[in-house]
Amino acid sequence: xxxxxxxxxxxxxxxxxxxxxxxxxxxxxxxxxxxxxxxxxxxxxxxxxxxxxxxxxxxxxxxxxxxxxxxxxxxxxxxxxxxxxxxxxxxxxxxxxxxxxxxxxxxxxxxxxxxxxxxxxxxxxxxxxxxxxxxxxxxxxxxxxxxxxxxxxxxxxxxxxxxxxxxxxxxxxxxxxxxxxxxxxxxxxxxxxxxxxxxxxxxxxxxxxxxxxxxxxxxxxxxxxxxxxxxxxxxxxxxxxxxxxxxxxxxxxxxxxxxxxxxxxxxxxxxxxxxxxxx
Ligand SMILES: O=C(O)CCC(=O)C(=O)O
Ligand SMILES: [Fe+2]
Numbered sequence: 001x002x003x004x005x006x007x008x009x010x011x012x013x014x015x016x017x018x019x020x021x022x023x024x025x026x027x028x029x030x031x032x033x034x035x036x037x038x039x040x041x042x043x044x045x046x047x048x049x050x051x052x053x054x055x056x057x058x059x060x061x062x063x064x065x066x067x068x069x070x071x072x073x074x075x076x077x078x079x080x081x082x083x084x085x086x087x088x089x090x091x092x093x094x095x096x097x098x099x100x101x102x103x104x105x106x107x108x109x110x111x112x113x114x115x116x117x118x119x120x121x122x123x124x125x126x127x128x129x130x131x132x133x134x135x136x137x138x139x140x141x142x143x144x145x146x147x148x149x150x151x152x153x154x155x156x157x158x159x160x161x162x163x164x165x166x167x168x169x170x171x172x173x174x175x176x177x178x179x180x181x182x183x184x185x186x187x188x189x190x191x192x193x194x195x196x197x198x199x200x201x202x203x204x205x206x207x208x209x210x211x212x213x214x215x216x217x218x219x220x221x222x223x224x225x226x227x228x229x230x231x232x233x234x235x236x237x238x239x240x241x242x243x244x245x246x247x248x249x250x251x252x253x254x255x256x257x258x259x260x261x262x263x264x265x266x267x268x269x270x271x272x273x274x275x276x277x278x279x
Pocket of ligand 2: 102252
């Protein structure tokens with residue numbers, strides 16, 4: 001049958017057909033990586049019954065190193081390299097996973113010196129309605145900018161901090177945000193030269209060296225452009241879906257803050273480590 005690639009909703013990202021992630025061949029792995037480079041957001045449906053090892057192996061198609069999430073209590077019991085996202089609680093009332101991993105627009109781990117390269121999710125159970133993940137293709141959003149704005153943004157740097165969006169975990173001291181870090185506002189993928197916007201509403205505190213009012217206005221203008229609809233899609237999950245994205249060239253938002261608590265959603269998640277300071 002061979003490998004086929006088709007667009008995801010709205011023409012954002014790509015679905016890859018014809019690969020079984022229980023035993024991907026060398027060619028399958030190359031095709032997945034190429035689709036990831038070309039489309040930034042990729043999905044492989046119908047991957048039922050993957051083991052934790054299968055999901056970690058598939059994650060390593062995107063980069064050699066996986067890293068544990070800072071929330072140690074949501075690590076999978078078998079390995080810290082898998083995190084469990086779930087709104088289930090056990091009979092003793094203990095959470096079985098992180099209920100909401102980010103119902104706000106963000107790029108994973110942009111608040112670290114070396115941010116996550118990619119993230120992969122594998123759906124074990126999904127609600128019949130709700131629980132979608134929203135994605136924005138930040139390379140397409142960059143391409144859609146007027147030339148004058150592209151010229152304005154190239155060369156700018158931005159300050160990122162995990163605690164820019166206030167959260168309970170910072171109040172309780174469960175997680176201490178790392179110090180501010182600085183990344184380029186426009187990143188260039190060294191593998192294909194593709195440029196993308198690399199600021200996000202959740203973690204980008206300000207544009208470096210700019211008065212705060214001007215920085216806020218510029219961020220608002222860019223985020224409004226990114227979210228105008230042309231570059232975004234809403235991904236509806238099915239059991240057995242594997243979805244992965246390039247954090248350098250996309251943003252995403254969970255919608256689990258709105259999920260009906262009687263509907264269950266359980267997902268395994270890996271983070272593929274970055275390979276150096278963003279450029
Ligand atoms: O649960 C989701 O829909 C996405 C959660 C998220 O932001 C992540 O896994 O990085
Ligand atoms: Fe995320």
